[in-house]
Each structure stands twice: as structure tokens, then as C-alpha cells.
Amino acid sequence: MINIKELEKRWYRYKAKGLIFVFSILAILVTLIYGGYYILYKLDLNISFGEQNTSTTVIDTKIVKESNSTEDNKIIVEEKKESEDVLLAPTIPIVDLEHEKTKDKRRVVNKQRVKKRKKLVKAKTATYLTAKELAVVNNSPKKINLHLTSSNYMSIMKKKFEQNKNPREALLIANAYYKAGNYKNSEKWALKANNLDKSLDESWIIFASSQEKLGKREEALKILVAYYRTSKSVKAKALIDKIKAKSI
Numbered sequence: 001m002i003n004i005k006e007l008e009k010r011w012y013r014y015k016a017k018g019l020i021f022v023f024s025i026l027a028i029l030v031t032l033i034y035g036g037y038y039i040l041y042k043l044d045l046n047i048s049f050g051e052q053n054t055s056t057t058v059i060d061t062k063i064v065k066e067s068n069s070t071e072d073n074k075i076i077v078e079e080k081k082e083s084e085d086v087l088l089a090p091t092i093p094i095v096d097l098e099h100e101k102t103k104d105k106r107r108v109v110n111k112q113r114v115k116k117r118k119k120l121v122k123a124k125t126a127t128y129l130t131a132k133e134l135a136v137v138n139n140s141p142k143k144i145n146l147h148l149t150s151s152n153y154m155s156i157m158k159k160k161f162e163q164n165k166n167p168r169e170a171l172l173i174a175n176a177y178y179k180a181g182n183y184k185n186s187e188k189w190a191l192k193a194n195n196l197d198k199s200l201d202e203s204w205i206i207f208a209s210s211q212e213k214l215g216k217r218e219e220a221l222k223i224l225v226a227y228y229r230t231s232k233s234v235k236a237k238a239l240i241d242k243i244k245a246k247s248i
Contacts, residue, residue, distance in 0.1 A: 167196035167203070174206045183213040201233050208236075212243050 154173065161169045174189035187210035194203040204227045211220040221243055228236040 165196065167193040167200060170196065171200060171203055171206070174203070174210075178206055178210060183210040186210040187214065201231070201235055204233070205235055205239055208239060208243075217243060 154176065157169055157173050157176075160166070161173065170189050170193035174186045174193060177183075177189060178186035186206055190203050190207035190210060193200055194207060197203070204224065208220040208224045211217075211223070221240065224236050224240050224243070227233065228240065
């Protein structure tokens with residue numbers, strides 16, 4: 001038979017082990033609960049403290065802005081007051097009486113001088129001329145032939161043309177000869193300009209006009225009509241009408 005005392009000892013040992021296991025689980029649970037509560041409490045404190053800091057910074061910035069705006073308003077009000085004071089302040093001119101007197105005297109003298117000059121410059125009311133005035137009119141220079149007066153100009157232009165063969169310079173020479181009534185030379189130089197550049201409208205006009213003046217009316221009309229068909233030049237058409245009407 002099994003010993004009863006031995007069985008009791010075994011039962012007590014088993015019971016003690018079960019109690020130890022239960023107490024250890026309870027201790028672990030208590031530590032976990034306490035630790036979690038402590039952690040949550042700390043986090044709550046940190047969050048609340050951060051919110052307080054942000055609120056205080058926002059309040060501080062608002063206070064700074066309000067103080068700055070009040071200072072700016074004060075400055076603007078002071079500036080307005082200063083400008084109003086400046087506008088309302090009367091300007092008292094300082095006048096030097098002696099200097100003004102000398103100015104008045106100078107004005108009077110200048111007016112008198114102007115009046116004298118006006119009297120001297122007044123035109124004659126008479127409609128006839130005196131002997132002296134007639135002498136001045138008679139001695140006035142007469143018109144001189146362009147060909148004689150522009151000989152230097154023509155020689156310079158001809159030299160330039162020989163150097164660069166510019167058709168526009170030949171055209172200038174032709175035009176000068178035509179105005180001087182030298183139609184042979186105007187015809188010659190207009191032809192030179194036309195040979196270099198057939199698109200120059202003026203070379204055709206001067207050439208045909210010179211031919212008409214030299215009695216070559218039919219030739220001038222043929223040249224102008226042929227040129228007008230290709231170019232539709234307004235100047236050429238007008239000259240054709242003038243030559244036909246013998247109004248050139």
C-alpha cells in the first residue's frame with residue numbers, strides 16, 4: 001500500500017506549483033497594465049505640452065503683428081499730421097525791395113528800346129519805289145543758264161560715273177541736261193542709264209521726252225508704248241497722252 005504521507009506531500013507540491021504559476025501570471029499582467037498606463041500617460045503629457053507651445057507661439061506672433069500694425073498706423077498718422085502741417089503752414093515770401101526797384105527800371109528801359117527798334121523797322125506806307133530802291137532792284141542777279149553754272153557739277157558727276165558706272169548718276173546728268181534745254185545730251189545720258197538698268201522708269205521718260213523735243217515724236221511714242229505694255233508705268237502712260245495731245 002502507498003504511504004498516505006507521501007501522497008499528501010505530492011499533493012502539496014502540486015498545489016504549490018499551481019499557485020506559483022497563477023501568481024507569476026498575475027504579476028506579469030499587473031506589470032504590463034502598469035507599464036502601459038505609464039507609457040500612455042507620458043504620451044498624453046507630451047502631446048498636451050506641444051499643443052500649449054504651438055498655441056503660445058501663435059499668440060505671440062499675433063501679438064507681434066498687432067503691435068507692428070499699431071506702430072505702422074501711428075507712423076502713418078504722424079506722417080499725415082506732418083504733411084497737413086506743411087500744407088497749412090503759410091509761405092511768407094521774402095522780398096528785396098531795392099532789387100525789385102532795379103528790376104522795374106530795367107523793364108522800363110528794355111520796353112523803350114523795343115519801341116525804338118519797332119519805329120525803325122516799320123515798313124513804308126507808300127506804294128511807289130524811290131530811286132535807291134529801284135537801283136537795288138535793277139542790280140538784282142539775273143537767272144543764269146544751268147548748263148553754264150553747273151559745269152563743275154557736271155564734270156564731277158561725269159568723273160564719278162566713269163569710276164563706278166552707276167546708272168542713277170547717269171540719270172542725274174541726263175535730268176540736269178534736260179532742264180538746261182540740252183536735249184541731245186539728255187537723250188545720250190538717259191540712254192546710258194537705261195542700258196545699265198532698264199527698270200529705271202525715269203530713264204525711259206527722259207529719253208522719250210528728249211526725243212520729242214528734238215522732233216522725233218513718232219520714235220518717242222513707239223518706245224513709250226513698248227515700255228508701257230511691259231511695265232504698266234503710270235508716268236509712261238501720262239507722257240504718251242501728253243505727246244499725243246502735243247502738250248509736252
